[in-house]
Amino acid sequence: MELTRENIRAMIYIYYYDFYFRRGLTQQQCIDQLTSILVMKLHLKLSTVYHWFSEFNRGRSMLTDEVKAGRPKSVVVPQNIEAVRKLIMHDRHVTYPEIEATLGISMTSINSILHDQIAVKKNCSRWIPHNLTKEQKDVRVEWCNKMFKKYNRGDSKAVYNIYTGDESWIYAYDPETKQQSTVWVFQNEPNPTKVTRAKSTLKQMAACFFGINGHVATVPLENRKTVNSDWYTTICLPEVFQQIRKTNQRRRIILHHDNVSCHTSRETTLFLEGQNVELTGHPPYSPDLAPNDFYLFPNIKNKLRGQRFSTAEDAVHAFKQHVMEVPQAEWQKCFKNWFTRMQKCIDHQGEYFEKQ
Incomplete structure (x- = not known):
C-alpha cells in the first residue's frame, strides 16, 4: 500500500512521542533513532524527518496541510x-x-x-541635425517638389548636368567605430580590449565635387585656413569647372551646394553668374538631402578610420584615392537615392526621415 503524506507524518509522530516522552530520550537521541528507523529502513528523506520533528516539537499536532492564504491579489489593476x-x-x-x-x-x-x-518600450533618443520649425519643414517640401518637377523625379537628362559638392575635415587619424573593432573570439579566449583614442589634431579641410558619372575634383584647403568666399571662388570652383569642361566645353553646369556663408555670399553669386552656372538651391538644415553628407563623406571616411597618416596632406591624398575608386554604378545609385530621399521628405511633411 502506498503511504500518503498524512501516513508518513503519523509514523514520524508515533516514533517522536514514543522516544521523547515515554522513553525520555534527549532531542539528539530521538533524531538519531528516527533517522535509523525512518530514513534508513523506510527510505524517507532526512529533511522530511527533521522538518516534522521540529513541527511536533513546537507543539503542532495536525497532520494535514495548513490552510494557505491563497494566491495574492494581482496589483495589475x-x-x-x-x-x-x-x-x-x-x-x-x-x-x-x-x-x-x-x-x-x-x-x-x-x-x-x-x-x-500600456505597451511602451525604452528607446535611445534619435539625434537630428536641427529642431525644424514649421516654416523650415515647408521649405524642405517645397524644394523637393521643385526638384521633382524640374528633373522629372530624377529621370530627366538634365540630371547629368548636376554637380554637387561640399567641404569636410579629413583627419590624419580617425579611430575605428565600435562596430569596426569587432573580431572573432574563440570560446576559451579573453575578450579583446582596445585603448580609447581621440581624433588626430592633424587635419585638413577638403572640398569634394561629383556628378552622376563620377568624381570631378577634390580640392584641399591649404594651411588649414577657414573656408571663405575668396578661396571658394578663386581656387575651389575654378578647378571644379575646369575639370568639368575638359570633357565637354558646351556642357551646361548645374551646381548644388548647401547654404553656408561662403556658398551664398555676394562674391560667390557674382562669380557663378559670370560663369553662367545655374544653381539648384538647397533647403536649410538639410544634410539628409545633400549627397556629400548622406553618401560620400560617411562612406569614404569609414574606409580611412583606424589608419594613421603622418600628415594631413597624406590623409587627403588617401581620401581622394578612395573616391577615385568608386565605380560609376555607385555614383548613379547615389543620385537615384537622392531623389528617393526627396520623396521621403515629402512623405514625412518636411520632417527628418531617418536615424542619425
Missing part, C-alpha cells in the same frame, strides 16, 4: 496602470526602481504593466 502611465508622462527617463519605490509594487508587476498593458 487600472489604478496602478494609470499611475505608471502618469509617471512616464511626467518623466520619460523614469526607471524600474523609481516606479517600485513610488507605487510599492513588484518588478514583475511593473514589467507586466509597461509591456502588456
Whole structure:
C-alpha cells in the first residue's frame, strides 16, 4: 500500500512521542533513532524527518496541510496602470526602481504593466541635425517638389548636368567605430580590449565635387585656413569647372551646394553668374538631402578610420584615392537615392526621415 503524506507524518509522530516522552530520550537521541528507523529502513528523506520533528516539537499536532492564504491579489489593476502611465508622462527617463519605490509594487508587476498593458518600450533618443520649425519643414517640401518637377523625379537628362559638392575635415587619424573593432573570439579566449583614442589634431579641410558619372575634383584647403568666399571662388570652383569642361566645353553646369556663408555670399553669386552656372538651391538644415553628407563623406571616411597618416596632406591624398575608386554604378545609385530621399521628405511633411 502506498503511504500518503498524512501516513508518513503519523509514523514520524508515533516514533517522536514514543522516544521523547515515554522513553525520555534527549532531542539528539530521538533524531538519531528516527533517522535509523525512518530514513534508513523506510527510505524517507532526512529533511522530511527533521522538518516534522521540529513541527511536533513546537507543539503542532495536525497532520494535514495548513490552510494557505491563497494566491495574492494581482496589483495589475487600472489604478496602478494609470499611475505608471502618469509617471512616464511626467518623466520619460523614469526607471524600474523609481516606479517600485513610488507605487510599492513588484518588478514583475511593473514589467507586466509597461509591456502588456500600456505597451511602451525604452528607446535611445534619435539625434537630428536641427529642431525644424514649421516654416523650415515647408521649405524642405517645397524644394523637393521643385526638384521633382524640374528633373522629372530624377529621370530627366538634365540630371547629368548636376554637380554637387561640399567641404569636410579629413583627419590624419580617425579611430575605428565600435562596430569596426569587432573580431572573432574563440570560446576559451579573453575578450579583446582596445585603448580609447581621440581624433588626430592633424587635419585638413577638403572640398569634394561629383556628378552622376563620377568624381570631378577634390580640392584641399591649404594651411588649414577657414573656408571663405575668396578661396571658394578663386581656387575651389575654378578647378571644379575646369575639370568639368575638359570633357565637354558646351556642357551646361548645374551646381548644388548647401547654404553656408561662403556658398551664398555676394562674391560667390557674382562669380557663378559670370560663369553662367545655374544653381539648384538647397533647403536649410538639410544634410539628409545633400549627397556629400548622406553618401560620400560617411562612406569614404569609414574606409580611412583606424589608419594613421603622418600628415594631413597624406590623409587627403588617401581620401581622394578612395573616391577615385568608386565605380560609376555607385555614383548613379547615389543620385537615384537622392531623389528617393526627396520623396521621403515629402512623405514625412518636411520632417527628418531617418536615424542619425
